Amino acid sequence: MTLQTLEQLKYPIGQFKCPEIITTSHIENWIEVLEQFPLQLKHLVKHLKDEQLDTPYRPKGWTVRQVVHHLSDSHHHSYIRFKWTLTENKPIIKYYHEQLWAELPDAKLAPIQMSLDHLAAVHFKLVYLLKGLSEDDLNKSFIHPEYNEEVVLKKNVGIYAWHCNHHYAHIKNMLVREGWL
Numbered sequence: 001m002t003l004q005t006l007e008q009l010k011y012p013i014g015q016f017k018c019p020e021i022i023t024t025s026h027i028e029n030w031i032e033v034l035e036q037f038p039l040q041l042k043h044l045v046k047h048l049k050d051e052q053l054d055t056p057y058r059p060k061g062w063t064v065r066q067v068v069h070h071l072s073d074s075h076h077h078s079y080i081r082f083k084w085t086l087t088e089n090k091p092i093i094k095y096y097h098e099q100l101w102a103e104l105p106d107a108k109l110a111p112i113q114m115s116l117d118h119l120a121a122v123h124f125k126l127v128y129l130l131k132g133l134s135e136d137d138l139n140k141s142f143i144h145p146e147y148n149e150e151v152v153l154k155k156n157v158g159i160y161a162w163h164c165n166h167h168y169a170h171i172k173n174m175l176v177r178e179g180w181l
Contacts (some may be wrong), residue, residue, distance in 0.1 A: 009058035012169035016162040022154045030161035035127045037164040038120040046136040069107040072115035085142045092143045
């Protein structure tokens with residue numbers, strides 16, 4: 001496998017590129033992605049058997065099961081980061097080791113329904129929260145300790161909309177390659 005092919009498997013929609021100026025239209029489109037994602041993901045994976053769920057989306061990559069559980073974990077963290085940022089002054093968020101979380105028994109073995117349900121609940125709460133934020137709220141920021149970077153909430157909305165599409169493409173592309181879709 002070539003390095004270019006591996007990169008395409010890792011980033012099927014490319015890496016997140018934040019617009020220099022984030023408009024209201026960007027925010028509305030990103031919130032719409034977040035609102036629709038749980039149901040789209042559920043429809044994509046609901047008929048998969050355990051063998052299919054335990055298939056990696058790329059060589060040395062996570063299985064579909066791990067990706068679904070990762071989405072639940074990651075978006076839970078994101079929701080909490082929004083809440084911290086809205087209630088504290090530039091909080092330093094807690095970094096978590098997603099690669100290690102993906103190796104825990106719940107990520108490797110558990111039924112995906114619990115994470116699909118959790119993701120739907122978290123997105124319902126997140127979207128409700130985001131739709132009520134002002135421009136001032138969206139301009140608040142947190143500090144990400146892994147990169148020592150200040151992240152503005154409106155950019156974080158875009159990052160998580162991208163994250164939805166990124167992992168959806170991982171799963172969908174693998175299902176197409178395997179002839180399961």
